[in-house]
Amino acid sequence: MPTNLRKYNLGKNNNWFWWPLFPLYPYGSRSTTFSEIVANQVWSFEQLQGLYYVAVPIRMTVLKVSKGLMLINPLPPTKDLITALRGLEKKYGPVVSIVLPTASGLEHKISMPAMARVFSKAILWVCPGQWSFPLSLPLSWLGFPAERTRTLLADGLPFKGSCDWISLGPIDIGLGRFQEIACYHKDSQSLVVTDALIGIESEPPQIFDLDPTPLLFHARETGDQLLNDSPDIRKKGWARLVLFASYLKPNKLKIPPINQVLKNSFKPGLRTIKSHFGIYPFKWEKGWELSANEIIGKEKPLIQVAPVIKRLVFPRAKIEFLRWLDELKSLSGMKRLIPAHYSAPIAFTKEDCIALRKKINFAEWSPSKNNWSFLDYLDGSLLKQGVVPKNPLEKFRD
Numbered sequence: 231m232p233t234n235l236r237k238y239n240l241g242k243n244n245n246w247f248w249w250p251l252f253p254l255y256p257y258g259s260r261s262t263t264f265s266e267i268v269a270n271q272v273w274s275f276e277q278l279q280g281l282y283y284v285a286v287p288i289r290m291t292v293l294k295v296s297k298g299l300m301l302i303n304p305l306p307p308t309k310d311l312i313t314a315l316r317g318l319e320k321k322y323g324p325v326v327s328i329v330l331p332t333a334s335g336l337e338h339k340i341s342m343p344a345m346a347r348v349f350s351k352a353i354l355w356v357c358p359g360q361w362s363f364p365l366s367l368p369l370s371w372l373g374f375p376a377e378r379t380r381t382l383l384a385d386g387l388p389f390k391g392s393c394d395w396i397s398l399g400p401i402d403i404g405l406g407r408f409q410e411i412a413c414y415h416k417d418s419q420s421l422v423v424t425d426a427l428i429g430i431e432s433e434p435p436q437i438f439d440l441d442p443t444p445l446l447f448h449a450r451e452t453g454d455q456l457l458n459d460s461p462d463i464r465k466k467g468w469a470r471l472v473l474f475a476s477y478l479k480p481n482k483l484k485i486p487p488i489n490q491v492l493k494n495s496f497k498p499g500l501r502t503i504k505s506h507f508g509i510y511p512f513k514w515e516k517g518w519e520l521s522a523n524e525i526i527g528k529e530k531p532l533i534q535v536a537p538v539i540k541r542l543v544f545p546r547a548k549i550e551f552l553r554w555l556d557e558l559k560s561l562s563g564m565k566r567l568i569p570a571h572y573s574a575p576i577a578f579t580k581e582d583c584i585a586l587r588k589k590i591n592f593a594e595w596s597p598s599k600n601n602w603s604f605l606d607y608l609d610g611s612l613l614k615q616g617v618v619p620k621n622p623l624e625k626f627r628d
Contacts, residue, residue, distance in 0.1 A: 243309035252340045255280045260306050261440045264314045267568065267575050270294065271418040273318065274574055276437050277305050279337055283444040283506075284474040287435045288337060289570045291422045293415050295389045298323030301352075302331060302413060302422050303338045303570045304345040312348055325349040327388045332424045333359040333400070333409040338570070343373025354379045355388050361406030382411050392416050394561060398426050398554040401547050402625040404618040408543050412558070419565040421558065421578060425539055426551075428569045429531030429576040434468040443504060444471060453494035453510030469522040470514065476525055476537040479604035482518035485511055521601050531573040533586060541605035542612075545596040547622050552587060559583040 246260040256278055265274040273292040278285040290305040292315070299322055305311060319325060328349065330342050339360070346354055358381055360369055370376045380386070387395050393416065399409035413422040438445055445467030446457040473480040491511050500508035526532060535544070535551070544551055558564070559580050567578035598606035612618045619625070 243313070246306040246308055248306070248340070248344060252336060254337075255283060255285050255444075256441075260308050261437070262305070262308060262311050262314075263437045263440075264311075267291075267566075268418040268420065270322070272415065272420055272568070272575075274568070275305055275311055275314070276435070278437055278444070280444070280471075280475070283447045284471055285444045286471065286475050286571060287437055289568070289574060290338075291568050291570070291574075292318065293393075293413075293420075293422070294322050294417070295326065295392055298326040300327040300329060300388065301325060301345065301349075302329045303335070303424055304328055304330070304341045305338075306341045307345045307348050325352045328352050328354050329382075329388065329413070330354070330356045330360075331382065331411040331413065331422075333357045333361065333407050334403070335410075335424055335570075336362075338424070339372075343375075346373075346375055346378065352378070353388070355382050355385075356380070357382055357409050357411055358384060359400055359407040359409055363405055366406075396554065396557045396561075399547075399550065400626045401543065401550060402619050402622045403543060404612070404616075407626075412554075414561050414564065416563070419563045420568055420575065421561065421564055421566070422568045424570045425536065426554070427533060427567060428536050428571050429533045429567065429573045430472055430526050431531040431573050432465065432469070432526050432528055434464050435573070438464065438468075442467075447505070447510075448474070448512075450510060451514065453491065453506075453508040454497045454500070456499050457505055469519065469526060472526055473518065473522055473601075477601045477605060478538060478608075480518065480521055481601045481603060482515040482521055484513045484515060486513045524601075531576045533567065533576060533578065533582070535590070536571070537602070538605060541596065541602060542609055545609055546620065548590075548595045550623060552591060555583060555587040555590070559587065 244259050244261045246258050249258045260277045263276045267274050271294045275290040276287045279288045280286060288305065289303065291302045293300045293302065299318060315325065328342060328345055330338055332338065342354065346352065354374060356379060362372065369379060382395065394414040396412045397409060400407040410424050410426050415422065434445055442459060442464055443457065445464045446459055448470045449463045449467035491509060494510065495508040497508050525534060564579055566575040568574045
């Protein structure tokens with residue numbers, strides 16, 4: 231971690247009243263950590279998001295631009311988050327742009343109208359091909375102010391003098407499109423991405439210091455065990471959360487019989503909502519740690535394509551991903567990667583990009599065995615039912 235990286239845990243004004251629109255953990259209470267990644271140029275705001283305590287960090291990146299501040303991948307604007315942003319505004323100028331650089335990132339899209347209301351003079355930039363589910367609605371119906379909303383590429387690009395914008399996709403995923411536009415901030419030599427790349431390290435993110443319950447919950451073997459806390463327990467819980475989030479149903483995870491789950495539930499010390507009353511419908515088999523080691527870096531974050539994205543979004547679009555990496559490696563002076571999930575910042579240079587491209591090019595792109603079995607089953611089912619296309623790039627070719 232860079233020596234100039236400072237982290238702050240914000241206060242308790244963390245209410246998010248619109249959580250029912252996207253009911254994910256931690257629901258209406260969104261605690262935030264605030265980091266300065268590059269002094270006077272780049273900042274990170276992190277919150278947790280997930281299902282059934284399978285929670286991982288989600289990040290909004292703030293960049294210093296010529297007229298003030300630009301927000302990329304907005305988060306729920308709690309009072310804490312807004313207060314911290316107002317503090318940045320006093321020193322570096324107003325929030326002038328808010329960017330949603332992905333067509334399918336609902337976790338960021340749901341927050342953008344609320345953020346736009348807070349910063350009522352900011353211009354909103356969205357990735358082309360925005361879509362919603364189950365009904366495809368105009369952005370104005372979703373709360374985006376029409377007079378301030380622009381489309382990236384079609385209506386230009388924000389701060390082209392200080393930022394390069396590199397599009398991955400579009401890729402047809404059936405219900406809509408996947409497209410992500412990365413931002414390279416030249417002044418800080420930082421590449422900001424959303425979902426396309428992540429880096430995972432073995433130490434749990436600092437945001438879990440605010441409430442380690444998800445780590446403690448999943449570090450257990452059975453539901454009748456108490457939620458004990460220690461550094462090793464947190465690390466164990468984090469590795470299991472990563473496996474859950476990466477593969478949905480890892481190979482070493484089994485679902486025990488319902489009678490066994492109920493037998494271990496409602497024990498003394500566990501009769502609370504926080505412990506889910508001891509209901510723990512998981513059984514981890516021996517060797518699960520080896521699976522975690524494949525996607526978690528020991529000394530530094532392991533840069534990769536998130537398995538669930540790789541297997542469900544890109545299984546037939548490897549050539550497009552390699553093309554995108556070819557564009558990234560041409561960026562002048564690139565030093566770091568800032569994804570919207572997991573670790574950041576991560577050292578990432580032209581040489582790192584070339585090495586990653588080589589690794590991807592020669593590795594199996596659409597694996598189907600072991601940890602990948604469930605994702606392969608989902609992809610095959612969607613393909614068989616015609617939900618996803620066989621040729622995802624065909625629709626957008628000239």
